[in-house]
Amino acid sequence: MDRPTSSFKQFHYGLRPSKQVERKVMIEVLHSLARVGCSISEYAYLGFGSVYYVDFVMFHKYLFIQQMVCVEWSDTPKRMKFNKPFKFIKLKLMRLADYISKIRPRTQYLVWLDYDWALDPDMLRDIDGCITTLAPQSIFIVTIDARPRLPAEYPDVDAQSEKERRRTTVRAYNEWFTKYLGRRVTDDDLEGKDVGPLFYQVVMERIRESIRIRTGLQFQQLFHFLYADGAPMLTIGGMIGTGEQLQNLAEKNILSHRFVRTGPDYLRISVPPLTAREKYWIDSNLDKKLCLKNLAFELDDEELLDNYRIFYKEYPTYSETLL
Amino acid sequence: MASETHEKNGHPEPAKASPSKAFFVEMLTQDISLSDCILDLVDNSIHSLIRRENLDVMEHLIDGTSPPKVRAQVNIEFTPSKFSISDTCGGISIEEARNQVFLLGKPTVDKKHAGLGVYGIGMKRALFKMGRSICVSSNTQVEEWKINIEVDSWESSDEWDFPFAYAREKKRPSGGTSLEVSRLYPVITTQFGSKALQDILEKRIATAYALFLQAGLGIRINTATPRPDLPEIGGSKQLQPVRKLTREDGVDILIMAGITPATDRDPRGWYVFCNGRMVLAANRTDDTGWGVNEHPAFHSKFNHFIGYVCFRSKDVRKLPWKTTKEGIVRESPVYQRALAEMRIQSRPILDFFNRMYPDDPAKSEPEHKVFQQARGRPVKDIASAPNKAFEATLLRTTDDDLVSIQYKRPKRKIKKLKEAINKPGASAARVGELTFDEFYERHCK
Numbered sequence: 086m087d088r089p090t091s092s093f094k095q096f097h098y099g100l101r102p103s104k105q106v107e108r109k110v111m112i113e114v115l116h117s118l119a120r121v122g123c124s125i126s127e128y129a130y131l132g133f134g135s136v137y138y139v140d141f142v143m144f145h146k147y148l149f150i151q152q153m154v155c156v157e158w159s160d161t162p163k164r165m166k167f168n169k170p171f172k173f174i175k176l177k178l179m180r181l182a183d184y185i186s187k188i189r190p191r192t193q194y195l196v197w198l199d200y201d202w203a204l205d206p207d208m209l210r211d212i213d214g215c216i217t218t219l220a221p222q223s224i225f226i227v228t229i230d231a232r233p234r235l236p237a238e239y240p241d242v243d244a245q246s247e248k249e250r251r252r253t254t255v256r257a258y259n260e261w262f263t264k265y266l267g268r269r270v271t272d273d274d275l276e277g278k279d280v281g282p283l284f285y286q287v288v289m290e291r292i293r294e295s296i297r298i299r300t301g302l303q304f305q306q307l308f309h310f311l312y313a314d315g316a317p318m319l320t321i322g323g324m325i326g327t328g329e330q331l332q333n334l335a336e337k338n339i340l341s342h343r344f345v346r347t348g349p350d351y352l353r354i355s356v357p358p359l360t361a362r363e364k365y366w367i368d369s370n371l372d373k374k375l376c377l378k379n380l381a382f383e384l385d386d387e388e389l390l391d392n393y394r395i396f397y398k399e400y401p402t403y404s405e406t407l408l
Numbered sequence: 409m410a411s412e413t414h415e416k417n418g419h420p421e422p423a424k425a426s427p428s429k430a431f432f433v434e435m436l437t438q439d440i441s442l443s444d445c446i447l448d449l450v451d452n453s454i455h456s457l458i459r460r461e462n463l464d465v466m467e468h469l470i471d472g473t474s475p476p477k478v479r480a481q482v483n484i485e486f487t488p489s490k491f492s493i494s495d496t497c498g499g500i501s502i503e504e505a506r507n508q509v510f511l512l513g514k515p516t517v518d519k520k521h522a523g524l525g526v527y528g529i530g531m532k533r534a535l536f537k538m539g540r541s542i543c544v545s546s547n548t549q550v551e552e553w554k555i556n557i558e559v560d561s562w563e564s565s566d567e568w569d570f571p572f573a574y575a576r577e578k579k580r581p582s583g584g585t586s587l588e589v590s591r592l593y594p595v596i597t598t599q600f601g602s603k604a605l606q607d608i609l610e611k612r613i614a615t616a617y618a619l620f621l622q623a624g625l626g627i628r629i630n631t632a633t634p635r636p637d638l639p640e641i642g643g644s645k646q647l648q649p650v651r652k653l654t655r656e657d658g659v660d661i662l663i664m665a666g667i668t669p670a671t672d673r674d675p676r677g678w679y680v681f682c683n684g685r686m687v688l689a690a691n692r693t694d695d696t697g698w699g700v701n702e703h704p705a706f707h708s709k710f711n712h713f714i715g716y717v718c719f720r721s722k723d724v725r726k727l728p729w730k731t732t733k734e735g736i737v738r739e740s741p742v743y744q745r746a747l748a749e750m751r752i753q754s755r756p757i758l759d760f761f762n763r764m765y766p767d768d769p770a771k772s773e774p775e776h777k778v779f780q781q782a783r784g785r786p787v788k789d790i791a792s793a794p795n796k797a798f799e800a801t802l803l804r805t806t807d808d809d810l811v812s813i814q815y816k817r818p819k820r821k822i823k824k825l826k827e828a829i830n831k832p833g834a835s836a837a838r839v840g841e842l843t844f845d846e847f848y849e850r851h852c853k
Contacts (some may be wrong), residue, residue: 217749217751
């Protein structure tokens with residue numbers, strides 16, 4: 086080995102610490118909504134489960150939500166049923182598009198469409214369907230892969246070279262997104278690690294267009310996160326409500342919450358990989374004076390420490406448990 | 409000084425904005441087809457009926473109740489020299505004739521009935537469009553009146569009102585109204601002489617007033633009596649159509665959608681009703697959301713899609729209809745709300761069609777099976793059921809299910825094969841089956 090290994094500086098993807106931080110950040114913000122009279126525990130949670138149902142377990146344990154609907158179009162229906170952690174979770178083995186038409190118009194929902202692929206027209210239809218249907222004071226959140234990727238079923242995309250794929254992507258994005266952006270998508274838009282700002286603009290414009298037809302209702306953005314456990318992921322979310330309900334959010338200081346983002350500036354969720362011992366050491370020594378040189382161990386840069394300072398309460402610790 | 413000549417009482421003289429009769433007689437009539445005009449007159453008759461009978465066909469449709477049997481008739485007759493429409497729908501009182509019916513534009517709107525009269529322009533526009541000599545007469549059970557309008561003399565005078573030929577008390581067993589137009593314009597004469605107009609009217613009346621015809625109203629066009637034409641929605645245990653009733657700003661919006669039975673060969677689309685009157689039939693344009701944003705444009709694979717959107721309100725101004733009652737006002741907030749619901753409710757149906765026509769036909773067998781098994785259900789049965797989203801329960805395929813194989817080979821080769829298997833009279837399809845079986849026996853067993 087001709088250079089020191091640095092793989093320990095990366096997390097095991099399966100643990101997805103940033104994702105876990107994101108969940109906890111959301112929970113913290115959602116708890117604060119009690120100040121404006123939102124009883125999140127009485128909301129119905131609608132989300133995608135996967136066989137792990139992590140969001141469901143966390144939202145039940147920390148938000149006390151008891152009405153939960155898991156929509157999953159899965160080729161492993163038996164596994165989905167087998168792994169359901171609570172009996173009260175209603176598992177709907179269908180496409181989200183089929184479930185949106187069944188959303189109850191007078192029930193307040195917490196909806197989290199946690200996709201693991203990039204923005205596409207079907208997703209925009211899902212967003213439109215939810216925003217035009219959800220009852221006032223419902224929370225709507227969407228997470229998408231922020232890389233410029235076309236759907237796998239897009240014609241011939243697999244067989245193309247990197248350059249051709251880029252060209253195809255620009256063409257497709259122009260067809261799909263120009264009307265939301267008010268301009269053409271160019272090759273430059275797809276430069277860099279992610280297209281978060283582009284997707285953010287499209288999603289917000291879709292939300293604005295959908296809410297426009299709902300007399301007396303508006304959408305107040307609360308969430309705008311970008312994180313990367315592997316692929317960069319973009320989360321956008323907020324509350325549907327009347328002018329008065331949304332005004333209340335400002336008056337009760339919800340909009341100034343440290344994790345709330347109401348515009349194009351996002352909260353970057355990035356946490357350093359630490360051993361349990363390192364984490365406890367920092368926790369017990371955390372104050373304004375703590376900096377890299379005071380640490381009892383090496384850490385690459387100050388930014389990692391600053392990030393930890395922001396998210397130390399949400400930072401997950403993992404250990405093996407023999408069940 | 410110049411300013412003094414343009415001023416009156418110290419203020420500039422106002423810009424004149426009074427209407428001209430020519431606007432109503434010549435211009436307003438340009439924007440509407442003759443068949444639309446005739447349907448406007450039928451609307452007037454039905455509006456009288458709605459008020460007389462307190463008829464609300466939409467309410468009955470939603471509640472699943474039968475409206476009381478309507479006993480009324482509308483007769484339309486035309487020749488190249490004369491047009492007439494008469495009804496037994498209750499008639500118009502002298503008071504209404506004097507203060508409402510002939511006003512150009514409606515100052516007040518009746519909010520007690522889910523009627524068809526909105527803008528107060530239809531009858532006048534229709535009559536002015538056809539000819540120069542008009543006679544309107546009506547009677548209720550207690551009085552009768554008649555007005556003759558000679559358009560030439562009315563246009564040349566400063567007077568806007570129409571004098572009564574008579575207006576008097578008279579007891580009659582029932583009420584009705586009659587309109588006649590003669591001295592027709594040449595272009596109207598030509599249309600009344602053509603068979604095409606008769607056909608168009610028969611078809612349009614059968615669909616536009618289907619709910620009223622079902623309730624018992626009779627409409628005759630010369631000698632023809634159209635039957636109500638409401639395409640059925642397919643249903644079965646495996647296939648449940650959409651039924652969604654919502655209320656938006658005092659307007660009931662009933663959406664029903666699904667798949668037409670395989671036996672229905674006509675391409676369908678959205679049918680839009682306002683207070684029971686169809687204003688859009690089999691629409692496949694962006695008026696009903698096709699091709700708007702991410703919603704797909706109409707394609708022949710959606711030929712069996714059918715959707716009904718029925719708006720109902722006693723405040724007729726809230727309904728999204730145009731003055732011609734053909735087409736909808738897209739910008740109307742209530743229509744925009746309905747469009748959003750139409751997008752949501754139709755998406756699973758369109759996805760079903762997408763799965764029915766994939767690249768690999770074998771994959772679509774379950775969808776085809778469900779589609780073939782659906783049988784037509786009357787619209788009223790679906791309308792009165794509880795709200796329900798579209799559901800297609802696919803029959804799970806097993807390895808023993810049959811799959812079609814289709815391919816083409818030269819005749820000459822098939823002929824040789826027939827000889828080889830000693831079946832000279834077999835069809836090409838049979839040869840395919842036999843050779844498949846032969847190969848399977850040899851190599852797969």
